[in-house]
Amino acid sequence: MYSAQPSYWERTSFLDNVDIAIIGAGIVGTTAAIYAKKKYPQARVVVLDRGFIASGASTKNAGFACFGSISELMDDVEHSSESLVFELLAARYEGLEHLFKLIGKGALDYNPCGGYELFKKDEYLFAQECIEKIPHFNKSIKSITGLEETYALDTRKIQESGFQNINACIINRAEGMLHPGKMMQALYTIAASMGIQFFNGIEVTHISESTNGVELGLANGWQFQVGELIMANNGFAKQLLPNLALKAVRNQVLVTSKIKDLDIQGSFHMFKGYYYFRNIDSRILIGGGRHLDMKGETTKSFGSNTIIEDALINLLDTVVLPRTDYTIESTWSGILGVGSSKQPICEKHSEHITLAIRLGGMGVALGSLLGKNATELI
Ligand SMILES: Cc1cc2nc3c(=O)[nH]c(=O)nc-3n(C[C@H](O)[C@H](O)[C@H](O)COP(=O)(O)OP(=O)(O)OC[C@H]3O[C@@H](n4cnc5c(N)ncnc54)[C@H](O)[C@@H]3O)c2cc1C
Incomplete structure (x- = not known):
């Protein structure tokens, strides 16, 4: 002692x-x-x-160098105002630039792979709503990212990655991933x-x-x-x-075994950013799902949640890695600070x-x- x-x-x-x-x-x-x-x-x-x-x-995070998928931004606008949402988006973009300058992209293992938002087939109407918003978001954030088209439809990515049950994909060209x-x-x-x-x-x-x-x-x-x-x-x-004015919430992550000839390259979001996955060292890292048990995940205790783990595995089996043999090799959780x-x-x-x-x-x-x-x- x-x-x-x-x-x-x-x-x-x-x-x-x-x-x-x-x-x-x-x-x-x-x-x-x-x-x-x-x-x-x-x-x-x-x-x-x-x-x-x-x-x-x-x-303990997923290493997404991201600043907002269309559905998450639309959700944020509903709970806040558009000007505040774009102000925060600009702060995230500027923050990433600051991080790159401080550490260097090489030292971060930064990969400018793009961020992809996927929509399941049963989210058809939701996907259409998001797709309609692409021109508006592109125009609104052009001065931040410097790109004419930060967001665009990218159906090619669905086939290329071998996803199943996916209806639409929107790329964010200014996002990437790094090694936390x-x-x-x-x-x-x-x-x-x-x-x-x-x-x-x-x-x-x-x-x-x-x-x-x-x-x-x-x-x-x-x-x-x-x-x-x-x-x-x-x-x-x-x-x-x-x-x-803050609460602690938990977030779960799973990493698969190595997968031979993995075609999935990039960082992916689904359902307003609540689910996310990416490739890392021929494996898939998948996480999120907090919305499935908001009460249970409002905690400052590390640990697992079987409801969420099962949902993440189901997402792997039915969407991300259908017809692929894999096992889950590691799991962990981290604690976020959030507020209203x-x-x-x-x-x-x-x-x-x-x-x-x-x-x-x-x-x-x-x-x-x-x-x-x-x-x-x-
Ligand atoms: C699973 C998961 C995935 C995520 N994925 C992403 C992502 O892909 N991209 C992204 O941008 N963000 C992501 N995030 C969010 C991001 O990781 C956090 O917002 C960010 O790391 C917060 O950094 P921080 O320094 O504020 O806090 P933390 O990294 O949480 O650091 C706080 C530190 O305070 C210490 N501490 C707390 N209380 C005490 C005390 N009383 N005495 C001494 N020490 C104390 C803790 O040990 C901890 O190390 C994710 C978060 C989680 C949990």
């Missing part, structure tokens, strides 16, 4: 004189640390994460080269603000004072600040506490810029 008190050496070398502390070593927290150090080169910047490596969403593990590894390398210290495997259990800064209490009983705190703990932020609005929260919470949370389902796109923006508030 840890000692309840740090030694003199531990306190003076590791805990004293922390100028900026960040809770959360995901894409947001790590990028925030990098930009805090760029802004204040003399500052002592530390990042705390309760995971052995980041343990929320950044190392390599993304986080690259961010950690940049942060380490700048002298940023990471404390992993330790949970921050309470925070309390005073005029001079913020006191952090750790799960091992230690406490220490920091000048500024950035909370980048996304879905888990409510544990420390219970009144935040899809806009992330990037704001000062109080004198010494800044929030950079509620990234939703497209935090790979939003995350690096949000981390940077948070440091502009301190």
Whole structure:
């Protein structure tokens, strides 16, 4: 067990004189640390994460470098306004450009494969509604992507990939996919080269603000004072600040065994973005399905959900990999931070506490810029 008190050496070398502390070593927290150090080169910047490596969403996501399929955007417009939806789309696009510049497309294993939205045969009317909207969305986002036709019908992809029960396919030409593990590894390398210290495997259990800064209490009983705190703990932020407008939700992922001569190349969405799949190393990664058990998946606990796993396997069998032998080789879940609005929260919470949370389902796109923006508030 840890000692309840740090030694003199531990306190003076590791805990004293922390100028900026960040809770959360995901894409947001790590990028925030990098930009805090760029802004204040003399500052002592530390990042705390309760995971052995980041343990929320950044190392557990699907690696879609995406900013919106037509059906998801249409759904968003119904729950918000068109101007807010395009504002968020622009932030995602800009966020991806920022990530590419910070890390480099090569280091991310970025593949500009396009993002494809598929519609099942029994979604015929829904597909027609989405197809009719293509010219409108193309015109509205031309100034963001620089493309005349970001979205287009792409029926060829259905045959080429061997999908079954699919009626229509819309390509988003400006989307792609990347490797989330390599993304986080690259961010950690940049942060380490700048002298940023990471404390992993330790949970921050309470925070309390005073005029001079913020006191952090750790799960091992230690406490220490920091000048500024950035909370980048996304879905888990409510544990420390219970009144935040945020909830934790879980998302499931399955990866198949290797498939010989796999014809499926690219990143695919279905049903308003609730289902997604892609190829990776001759395998298929498939995930989502949260809408099948919204109540059960509103949780900050990792774990599996058999209703959703069965639905994902059924989708593999009937649509994605019909007539193909495969097994499921790995499964995991990650935790998202969502709210009634899809806009992330990037704001000062109080004198010494800044929030950079509620990234939703497209935090790979939003995350690096949000981390940077948070440091502009301190
Ligand atoms: C299964 C899944 C698939 C996804 N697919 C995509 C995708 O393809 N494309 C896309 O753009 N987005 C995707 N997302 C969303 C995206 O991954 C997230 O929005 C993004 O990673 C959030 O980053 P973050 O840094 O804000 O949070 P996180 O990566 O969740 O980091 C928060 C960190 O805070 C730590 N923490 C929490 N509480 C404490 C505490 N009290 N003390 C210490 N540490 C703490 C956690 O351990 C965690 O590491 C997906 C998410 C999931 C779960």
